[in-house]
Amino acid sequence: xxxxxxxxxxxxxxxxxxxxxxxxxxxxxxxxxxxxxxxxxxxxxxxxxxxxxxxxxxxxxxxxxxxxxxxxxxxxxxxxxxxxxxxxxxxxxxxxxxxxxxxxxxxxxxxxxxxxxxxxxxxxxxxxxxxxxxxxxxxxxxxxxxxxxxxxxxxxxxxxxxxxxxxxxxxxxxxxxxxxxxxxxxxxxxxxxxxxxxxxxxxxxxxxxxxxxxxxxxxxxxxxxxxxxxxxxxxxxxxxxxxxxxxxxxxxxxxxxxxxxxxxxxxxxxxxxxxxxxxxxxxxxxxxxxxxxxxxxxxxxxxxxxxxxxxxxxxxxxxxxxxxxxxxxxxxxxxxxxxxxxxxxxxxxxxxxxxxxxxxxxxxxxxxxxxxxxxxxxxxxxxxxxxxxxxxxxxxxxxxxxxxxxxxxxxxxxxxxxxxxxxxxxxxxxxxxxxxxxxxxxxxxxxxxxxxxxxxxxxxxxxxxx
Ligand code: ARG
Numbered sequence: 001x002x003x004x005x006x007x008x009x010x011x012x013x014x015x016x017x018x019x020x021x022x023x024x025x026x027x028x029x030x031x032x033x034x035x036x037x038x039x040x041x042x043x044x045x046x047x048x049x050x051x052x053x054x055x056x057x058x059x060x061x062x063x064x065x066x067x068x069x070x071x072x073x074x075x076x077x078x079x080x081x082x083x084x085x086x087x088x089x090x091x092x093x094x095x096x097x098x099x100x101x102x103x104x105x106x107x108x109x110x111x112x113x114x115x116x117x118x119x120x121x122x123x124x125x126x127x128x129x130x131x132x133x134x135x136x137x138x139x140x141x142x143x144x145x146x147x148x149x150x151x152x153x154x155x156x157x158x159x160x161x162x163x164x165x166x167x168x169x170x171x172x173x174x175x176x177x178x179x180x181x182x183x184x185x186x187x188x189x190x191x192x193x194x195x196x197x198x199x200x201x202x203x204x205x206x207x208x209x210x211x212x213x214x215x216x217x218x219x220x221x222x223x224x225x226x227x228x229x230x231x232x233x234x235x236x237x238x239x240x241x242x243x244x245x246x247x248x249x250x251x252x253x254x255x256x257x258x259x260x261x262x263x264x265x266x267x268x269x270x271x272x273x274x275x276x277x278x279x280x281x282x283x284x285x286x287x288x289x290x291x292x293x294x295x296x297x298x299x300x301x302x303x304x305x306x307x308x309x310x311x312x313x314x315x316x317x318x319x320x321x322x323x324x325x326x327x328x329x330x331x332x333x334x335x336x337x338x339x340x341x342x343x344x345x346x347x348x349x350x351x352x353x354x355x356x357x358x359x360x361x362x363x364x365x366x367x368x369x370x371x372x373x374x375x376x377x378x379x380x381x382x383x384x385x386x387x388x389x390x391x392x393x394x395x396x397x398x399x400x401x402x403x404x405x406x407x408x409x410x411x412x413x414x415x416x417x418x419x420x421x422x423x424x425x426x427x428x429x430x431x432x433x434x435x436x437x438x439x440x441x442x443x444x445x446x447x448x449x450x451x452x453x454x455x456x457x458x459x460x461x462x463x464x465x466x
Pocket of ligand 1: 022080081107108111315317319320323
């Protein structure tokens with residue numbers, strides 16, 4: 001069926017036809033379009049809008065098409081889009097009666113519905129893959145509750161922690177990424193079908209019926225909104241972009257940590273490359289690419305937001321241009337999630353090096369100040385000043401952490417308070433020991449093995465409930 005033969009004289013130029021065509025990225029909604037046409041035709045027949053026999057013929061042709069697959073379609077660019085290609089196929093099977101299928105429907109509500117149907121499935125897949133990633137992280141965390149690690153702020157030594165505690169930062173961020181995506185799902189799961197071009201139709205269609213047949217939770221209650229809104233795409237891509245940001249941060253850490261300078265982890269050979277000239281190289285290419293590809297998600301989000309901004313209601317062809325960016329986001333998100341999961345599980349932790357770093361550069365100084373507050377009953381600010389001055393002195397006179405004792409501390413105390421602290425050396429030793437630091441942080445969210453275990457348990461409960 002040539003759509004143009006009524007209103008238009010002659011063909012589009014080849015260049016314009018190719019510019020206008022969405023066929024390439026419409027392939028993703030091929031099956032959804034059959035499903036939609038099946039539901040719509042079923043409803044039209046049940047409502048007595050089209051003859052039962054015609055409906056049966058249409059449904060049979062749609063069933064055949066589903067079996068034959070997309071190869072059965074004529075996808076010449078002059079066909080414009082998948083909706084016309086499907087209708088043309090049905091016409092080739094049953095003749096002009098195929099035209100009944102398009103009663104009370106427009107490609108405008110069709111494409112909005114198809115995109116939602118497919119995106120629902122994609123979100124479920126991505127959601128599951130986030131859950132699997134969290135599970136993998138929890139398994140790793142289980143093994144590293146006692147693995148001392150150094151935590152950074154400003155990428156400067158900050159305080160000792162454990163590798164498990166750090167991993168749970170990833171797991172909690174990913175849980176929110178998951179929840180955000182699932183929240184977007186609720187607004188993807190709405191049915192615009194029946195909006196037709198923009199104002200519904202005067203045929204007595206049953207929109208609740210197609211909503212049910214297509215498995216949507218809700219029907220969209222304004223037809224102009226139904227055909228013109230793509231916020232469901234924007235927020236899904238935002239959720240993916242946010243998840244990409246989480247993943248890129250993890251990549252960044254793996255890249256840093258696997259350097260000779262940090263040396264706290266080793267990325268598996270399966271996820272490493274080498275150099276064509278420098279024979280010694282083991283490069284974290286995969287982590288670098290995943291870090292870079294997360295930018296694609298943010299880029300696509302910007303493109304989508306910019307297309308949508310200031311569009312007049314209702315349908316505009318600009319909306320078609322959103323679709324390829326949606327699919328690219330979905331594919332990129334899937335790819336980086338999957339590779340990230342494998343790569344993180346491939347790492348080995350150099351526990352000795354991590355423990356050495358946790359002890360270096362006075363990463364335990366906060367605990368020493370805390371002990372002064374507790375044992376010497378002084379305001380934290382005063383303790384902060386004494387320990388800060390003590391660190392400067394130690395660095396200047398090249399006194400290492402292990403050599404700090406009560407006498408050394410008292411020299412500083414005298415300068416600042418004019419008297420000694422007489423802290424016992426055992427308290428100082430404990431304060432400066434990274435493992436004691438970690439063990440003492442037993443509050444909710446803390447680094448102690450018990451606090452970490454509680455979070456692992458709570459995340460496992462979350463995984464089981466999803
Ligand atoms: N291919 C179009 C899209 O993706 C389908 C809707 C076309 N509607 C129209 N009136 N030309 O948005």
